[in-house]
Amino acid sequence: MAGLFVVGLALFLVARKVLVPVGFGELGHFRTGAIADNRAPKLVHAGRAACAECHSDEPDRLKSGAHRGVGCEACHGALGAHAAAETDVKPARPDTGTLCLGCHRQSVSKPAGFPQVDPKEHGDGSGSCGGCHDPHAPAEEPKAPPAEEAKKP
Numbered sequence: 297m298a299g300l301f302v303v304g305l306a307l308f309l310v311a312r313k314v315l316v317p318v319g320f321g322e323l324g325h326f327r328t329g330a331i332a333d334n335r336a337p338k339l340v341h342a343g344r345a346a347c348a349e350c351h352s353d354e355p356d357r358l359k360s361g362a363h364r365g366v367g368c369e370a371c372h373g374a375l376g377a378h379a380a381a382e383t384d385v386k387p388a389r390p391d392t393g394t395l396c397l398g399c400h401r402q403s404v405s406k407p408a409g410f411p412q413v414d415p416k417e418h419g420d421g422s423g424s425c426g427g428c429h430d431p432h433a434p435a436e437e438p439k440a441p442p443a444e445e446a447k448k449p
């Protein structure tokens with residue numbers, strides 16, 4: 297019986313040595329190398345505050361409108377590379393036809409209070425939304441085309 301117990305204990309110690317990753321337990325109940333692993337991926341988003349350092353019109357319009365809670369990069373995509381080298385990486389203008397419906401297409405799975413439209417019934421049938429709504433202030437004068445002064449020359 298005692299022999300069997302010793303063999304079992306030996307097997308356990310060998311298995312533990314093989315299975316526990318290097319660095320585990322040095323700093324706590326985790327693998328020390330995990331800190332470096334988590335730090336390694338490059339940041340791809342710049343964040344809204346960074347955008348506002350160079351762009352002023354869009355952040356100002358966004359602040360007062362229905363999209364105040366939507367981040368710049370939720371629509372424009374990750375733009376960390378643009379913020380780091382603004383003239384080398386020129387962002388594309390999002391296509392409103394696909395962008396807007398990604399959030400606003402009518403669906404029973406969405407909360408009833410969330411503004412949603414059926415593109416077959418709403419709009420001018422062109423499939424585009426930017427002709428009537430300014431993406432940065434979408435509820436403001438929705439019939440007027442996007443404000444010219446909001447555009448950069």
Ligand code: HEC
Nearest residue numbers: 342343346347350368372375378379382383386387389448
């Ligand atoms: C360091 C300054 C700087 C930062 C930070 C910056 N931009 Fe820009 N952005 C520019 C400049 C300058 C241009 C014009 C580039 C050109 O015309 O070649 C531009 C162009 C753009 C355009 C294209 C405009 C057009 O006319 O088609 C978009 C969209 C844009 N930026 C969005 C953003 C967003 C969103 C952020 C935040 C994630 C951001 N930018 C951060 C300086 C910046």
Ligand code: HEC
Nearest residue numbers: 347351354355358363366367368371389390431446447448
């Ligand atoms: C709801 C989606 C959405 C959000 C949020 C948003 N944008 Fe835009 N943005 C667009 C679309 C769509 C266009 C293209 C408009 C066009 O082609 O006329 C655009 C155009 C731009 C342009 C080009 C100039 C212009 O006005 O046409 C800049 C610069 C810009 N956005 C910066 C920003 C910044 C900075 C933020 C955050 C403060 C932001 N955007 C937030 C959708 C968005």
Ligand code: HEC
Nearest residue numbers: 362363366370371392395396399410411425429431434435
């Ligand atoms: C990332 C998701 C997202 C995208 C993309 C987006 N929106 Fe929105 N939109 C929102 C949210 C969130 C609100 C605020 C809803 C609320 O207040 O309950 C909103 C509000 C609105 C409103 C105001 C509705 C009201 O009754 O007050 C309009 C109009 C609108 N969006 C149109 C657009 C258009 C046009 C586009 C494309 C340029 C667009 N949205 C792209 C998330 C989005």
Ligand code: HEC
Nearest residue numbers: 396397400411412413415418419420423424425428438439
């Ligand atoms: C011909 C102009 C026009 C076009 C094109 C258009 N809209 Fe609108 N939209 C309006 C007007 C006007 C309102 C306000 C009256 C209403 O609720 O119908 C509105 C309201 C909205 C609302 C708020 C609805 C609510 O329940 O509060 C959303 C969301 C919206 N539009 C999204 C879109 C999207 C997404 C597109 C592109 C597929 C689009 N719109 C294209 C004119 C337009």
